[in-house]
Amino acid sequence: MLAKRIIPCLDVKDGRTVKGVNFVDLRDAGDPVELAWQYSEQGADELVFLDITATHEKRKTTIDLVKAVARQVNIPFTIGGGINEMRDAEILLNSGADKISINSAAVRNPQLIDDLAKAFGTQFVVVAVDTRLVDGKNYVHLRGGRDKTDIESENWIKEAESRGAGEILLTSMDHDGTKNGFDNGLLKKINDTINIPLIASGGAGNQQHFVDTFQQANVDAALAASVFHYGEILIPDLKETLRKNGIIVR
Numbered sequence: 001m002l003a004k005r006i007i008p009c010l011d012v013k014d015g016r017t018v019k020g021v022n023f024v025d026l027r028d029a030g031d032p033v034e035l036a037w038q039y040s041e042q043g044a045d046e047l048v049f050l051d052i053t054a055t056h057e058k059r060k061t062t063i064d065l066v067k068a069v070a071r072q073v074n075i076p077f078t079i080g081g082g083i084n085e086m087r088d089a090e091i092l093l094n095s096g097a098d099k100i101s102i103n104s105a106a107v108r109n110p111q112l113i114d115d116l117a118k119a120f121g122t123q124f125v126v127v128a129v130d131t132r133l134v135d136g137k138n139y140v141h142l143r144g145g146r147d148k149t150d151i152e153s154e155n156w157i158k159e160a161e162s163r164g165a166g167e168i169l170l171t172s173m174d175h176d177g178t179k180n181g182f183d184n185g186l187l188k189k190i191n192d193t194i195n196i197p198l199i200a201s202g203g204a205g206n207q208q209h210f211v212d213t214f215q216q217a218n219v220d221a222a223l224a225a226s227v228f229h230y231g232e233i234l235i236p237d238l239k240e241t242l243r244k245n246g247i248i249v250r
Contacts, residue, residue, distance in 0.1 A: 003250045004214050004242065005045035005221035006235055007199065008228040010035055011052045012081075015065055017229060018052075030229060032065060037072040039228070042235040045250055047073060048101065048169070048223060051081030052144055063095050070096025078126055089116055093124075101169060103128040104142045107149060107156070110163060117164025126199075127165040129153055131186070132173040138186060145173040154190060161194050168194065169223065171201040179205025179227070187217035199223050207233060207241045214247045 010017045010032045017032045036047055049069055066079055079092045080101030089100050106113050106127055116125045130141045131153040138153040157168055170190060172183035182203045191198045197220035200213045204224035213222050227233040239249045 001248050002220070003045075003248045004219075005199075006210070006238060006249070007046045007048055007221050007223040008035070008039045008044050008235075009048040009050065009201070009223050009225045010069075011050050011225055012065065013052055033068045033072055035229060036069045039235070040073040040075050043239065043250075044075060044228075044235055045221070046076045046078065048078045048080070050079075050101065063091065066092060066095045066097065080126070080128060085112070086115055086119060089120065089124075093120070099124050099126050099166075101126040101128045103130065106160065107140060107142060107151065110159065113160055113163040113165055117166070122164050122166035122196075125165050126167045126169050127157075127160040128169040128171065129157060129160075130171050130173050141173060145171075145176075153186075154193065157190055157194060161196050165196060167197045167199060167220075169199040169201055172203060175203030176201070177226070178203055181205065181209040182213040182217070182219075182222065184213055184216040187213060187219055191217055191219060197221065204233075207238050210238060211242060211245045211247065214242065215245070 012032050017030050017035055039047060070077060076098040078099040078101050079097040083089055083100055083102050084105045092100055102112060113125060113127060130145045131138045132141050134148060140149045140151040140153050140156050141147060142149060172186060175183045180203055182200045187200050199221040200217065200219040201223040204227050210222050213219055242249050
């Protein structure tokens with residue numbers, strides 16, 4: 001039985017870590033380098049660093065910031081935002097990333113998943129999917145949840161796996177920022193159809209929500225931002241709660 005992973009997500013805009021409700025109304029949650037160091041000290045299993053402005057404003061992930069964060073952490077570290085081609089991925093790897101996360105670019109050019117997996121190995125490629133329920137079906141959304149596509153999320157996730165994605169990071173846009181819990185029904189449905197790790201994202205508000213998503217959806221990892229950034233949940237406390245509930249953590 002593999003240990004379940006706890007992953008703080010550092011959403012970065014203009015070099016600062018931010019977190020909003022449903023990806024709008026961002027508020028400042030601190031210096032990403034400082035936060036990254038705190039999390040590695042606290043016992044986070046991994047970190048995700050997303051330049052949430054990169055895709056929207058056509059700007060590349062801030063390489064200097066990535067290097068600074070990478071210097072501070074000794075845990076696996078995923079970077080996303082503005083990765084549109086092989087060269088982008090290569091630069092990020094060389095800057096200290098352990099994995100890269102692709103979202104919009106993969107939907108626009110699915111072959112990118114194959115190419116990245118072939119060049120760097122599947123374990124390097126995380127495909128992030130922002131999903132929202134529209135008329136009873138879950139559809140992939142792009143540009144930070146701004147643009148709906150006609151692609152059903154479940155179909156896209158299966159295709160991403162077949163093309164070489166090593167992990168899926170699934171964010172429920174309906175739950176994101178609400179602090180009402182993860183979308184465990186959808187997560188379980190997706191998890192039952194794929195054979196690669198699934199990371200739950202969107203909706204964490206308290207420790208019980210993490211217990212619920214591991215128990216009900218059996219996801220491999222759970223990601224959150226604001227509850228960690230503002231100290232509402234401390235990672236050592238969360239891991240103790242998970243252990244008490246029979247969930248294996250590092």
